[in-house]
Amino acid sequence: MDFTAMPYETCSTWNFRELRFALTVIFTIEEINKDPTLLPGTTLGYRLYNGCGSENLIRAAIEALNGKREHCSGQIIGLLGHSSSGVSQYINYILSPLSVPHLSHLSTCACLSNKKIYPTFFRTVPSDFFQVTGLLQLMKYFDWRWVGIIYSPELYAYEGTENFIKLSKQYGICVEYYQEYSKTSKPTLVVEALKTSSSKVVILFMGFSYTYSFFSVFEGYNITDKQFIGSESWISQTKLASRERRSMLQGAMGFAIPDVKVPGLREYLLRLNPLKEPQSEIVKTVWGHIFGCAFTPSNTSTMCTGSEDLLTTPNQYTAFTDLRTESNVYNAVYSFAHALHSLLQCKNRLNPTTGNACVSKTEVRPKDVLEHLHYVNFTTNNDARVFFDENGDPASHYDLVNWQIHRNDSAEIVTIGLYRTSSLEGENLQILDSKITWGGGNNKVVRSVCREPCPLGTRKAINKNRPVCCFDCFECPEGTISNQTDSPNCLTCPPEFWPNESKDKCLSKPTEYLSYKEIMGTLLTIFSCIGVFLSLLVLIIFFTHKETPIVKANNSELSFLLLLSLKLCFLCSLTFIGRPSEWSCKLRHTAFGITFVLCLSCVLGKTMLVVLAFRATLPSNNMMKKFGPLQQRLSVVIFTSVQVVICILWLSTNPPFPKENMKYYKEKIILECDVGSAVGFWAVLGYIGCLALLCFILAFLARKLPDTFNEAKLITFSMLIFCAVWITFIPAYVSSPGKFTVAVEIFAILASSFGLLICIFAPKCYIILFKPEKNSKKQMRVKLKSRS
Structure with missing residues (x-):
């Protein structure tokens, strides 16, 4: 994209998830403005842009740069968004030269942690680097050393796959194949990889829309013997659980953003009604889309009254079991509020946080807020602690979730463990094995190895022509043993000892002499x-x-x-x-x-x-x-x-x-x-x-x-x-x-x-x-x- 012209793209569908993000921003700002202890005497405002079409995203960035503020008398202190790592990347290219803080709730690409390229970028969602290390520890925990990867053509998926492959060698894990899945091209190569591969574990590193398309396409190929591992972008989305896809999704596992409850948010989102916001054309359009009606006379639709009930009509807007990502939006808004609050807390003409000269509300500049974002450290009303490290990343916490399809075809996403990078070494990953439902029709942990571990009495030899996981096993030479699996060398028994028949233990040599008994x-x-x-x-x-x-x-x-x-x-x-x-x-x-x-x-x-x-x-x-x-x-x-x-x-x-x-x-x-x-x-x-x-x-x-x-x-x-x-x-x-x-x-x-x-x-x-x-x-x- 060369930005020489203002592109335009007509929205054909509604993304109800992004609508919930926008409403969460409004809910959080209203909560902050009601708080007498946070930003006393100061009111936060907002402008929300429709994410459909690149011109709206660029427009938001340009307005932040040139200071254009329609119907707003205050100062722009920062930008919140976008969900996509690729979009956030381009937006930050625009915002960085003027030191405008940019805070994302869902852009997880590890590349965005590079402060030399993205100096103004922060996020309240963990970097994919930590998700990748978590996935690698998950592979190691279940001894899955032979895996396949299917990824989508997105920056998020590219970077995640690349980091996984790069770090996999440190954990002794091999990637049998990594295949790109596109919505527009034929899935021939992906089908062949899934059907001919020997690896039973498949990692789907995709955005939600690509994952939805993937399961829709492959539900007819009868691929039910794989254990799917999902990335956080889709693993907790129950919207995927159609009747046809459930056999593939059964037992799917992956890391999700922690399910932190935001008091009052669920109720607020379910109170959406055009009668309460008669001036909002977006709310009316969404309402008409959900109930198949219109607020203006139409030959194809019935008239909307506004009294329709969201809770009694199945729809995609209310089809959520948790508000994991919405809690990140909530934390992001509060981060801006606390940075501004810290900036305005001045005594003796010097700011106690940075030591710089005090500024008034009318003198606030985005780069001042950016400076204070580095020092943000607070606890929200739901007891979530929020802070940023030197790369603008939060503490890396994940829930390990598992798809469980019940006999009545209902899908439940069960938390079976957690991953915390702040924990002690060896305690980062905690799993409740008894709560797991396995994929591929298995009732026990899936085996996915290129070669079973070399048994006792043999040594492991790397085959230079094959991946390191596809090693060879050779019997220990005479007089030597190996007493552990995958032993790289055979140990020589002491002179007075000799191996047993299985060559896994040194036994005392039998003594021979001329006895009266023989x-x-x-x-x-x-x-x-x-x-x-x-x-x-x-x-x-x-x-x-x-x-x-x-x-x-x-x-x-x-x-x-x-x-x-x-x-x-x-x-x-x-x-x-x-x-x-x-x-x-x-x-x-x-x-x-x-x-x-x-x-x-x-x-x-x-x-x-x-x-x-x-x-x-x-x-x-x-x-x-x-x-x-x-x-x-x-x-x-x-x-x-x-x-x-x-x-x-x-x-x-x-x-x-x-x-x-x-x-x-x-x-x-x-x-x-x-x-x-x-x-x-x-x-x-x-x-x-x-x-x-x-x-x-x-x-x-x-x-x-x-x-x-x-x-x-x-x-x-x-x-x-x-x-x-x-x-x-x-x-x-x-x-x-x-x-x-x-x-x-x-x-x-x-x-x-x-x-x-x-x-x-x-x-x-x-x-x-x-x-x-x-x-x-x-x-x-x-x-x-x-x-x-």
Whole structure:
């Protein structure tokens, strides 16, 4: 619009809402003029302009600028209006250069808060910026993170939609689509967006007339599965509630201007009557429009009498359930009155509010009133507190309302919560969930998300090609968990913990060790006990037959000591079973090392005795005399003492200790005995190996001696088994995992012990028990003679 010509537009319909605004101005001014404490000695006047047609709006602005005042002897102190943000924007362009205060009751565009562009603009309705933040908090409250927006081609709707989209990212909310709806163009794109979109929540950012048109057009498209969220311009307007639209409006929700009751205003508005204002052509025209009559003779209408009853005839003028916006008009008029009152309260030639020089009633200028509007702070007769911030905006208060259609098709707009920006953080939005009726045919809160939150045990990954709300969910890697929904990262469990199956909790890792209760541990224990039993049985047999030649011929003293040491070898294997502890770790390896050396010392003593006994039959050889019973005992003690010294050094420097092995298995802990000093461990095994090798060599050399000394063959075979077992043990021990390492070691102990027991003593027991005739001196001489 270039303002080079005075446009004209003929009014085709009446906006009864705007008529109520005009009557509210008159009601408020009359109330102020009756108040002896506010503006004493001063009377407020007014001029009302028809909002139909741009020329009337521009005319009001121009009159404020040039001072033209028809039928008015007072000063113009400011301008009240308009309802539309776009119209208020243009009016303020005209008023600002001359500092004329401009106060609106319904222009909500956040852009009007910019004091650099609109320095004289004030309003008694909250800025849409606060409505947008309220809507975003509402989305977050119900977890609506995937929404669509339909807006009208108005400054109010453009700015509101833009601010919503701009701030939505801060709240984690995504806009699936934003589509403009126009009264003149085909709604194809809007229909497609509503029917194909996955978002269930639709925000209608529109002025009232566009919303009325929207529901009228779409009532035939059977769109009933959406939860509509309305802006304050239409959400509390019951005029929308036709029978056809009610299925779409059911459950609609949005923020409305607080329903503040103005005492006497409802009654005043319902007293509208042309008989009380016979000079008003507007009232007569409205009356005729409501009742379909005329005050002048007409062929198409009946004559109006003025006695018609507004309350008994359904009409759009009285079709209001509340006077939310009218209360803002009421506050706006009072704001001008209090600013003027503050300006005229002068003492000692200086104004107490601003400190400027006093002015008289005839000297009042619009810019003086503008200056005092910044300091307005009062409470109205209905207990509403009115003040303006640095941007000319009031305190931001909203009621959260909900459309509820009852069975008798009556529509009720129920207040279900409130939004107050002045409240503490986190308490701005208060909602009574139990009072809500939901849209889309739902009996519970609507779900509107692009992707359901990532469950526990998964992590959230942003997809760069899609909106942030349309993320991907990936299962946490092995060894990690996520214990909250939409977790951006997976947490690594501490070393001694491992995730459960759902990967939402770290559990203590199960411990593994060779237990007596499991099958393998039980079997090894049984075999160990069998070995002890057999050793004891052989000992008993040998002891009961100790005077027989076969026992005497094979050195009964070393045999008894060998059987005792074998029994200890079987018993020491039991120390390897069970939960490792500090004492068991030290005991198992040292006991194993010492008992086996004791065992091999006895075998070595018997082998040496065989070799020396054969050598003693040769001429001039007295070795047997030098290797008597005392020397045999000393050899056993010396050989065993070496191992004892090695074990003492090992235990005193770096002994074995219990250890939790978490490296071999990720999901469990192996309880094992760390050998401590590897040198000590392999020294013990190495010494055992040296003795075993020495025994094998000596026994092998003496294997072909006469049958009387036949034990050399048995020792050779037993040492062959012993060496084979322990040579195989080394790689098996190194490569076996967890408790199997211990099982391999026990198996080696038992196998080598059984080898010695069976190979050395089984043939002798067989002769003693089943072939006693061979166990005699005579039989042994015969065998010796045949050999010789």
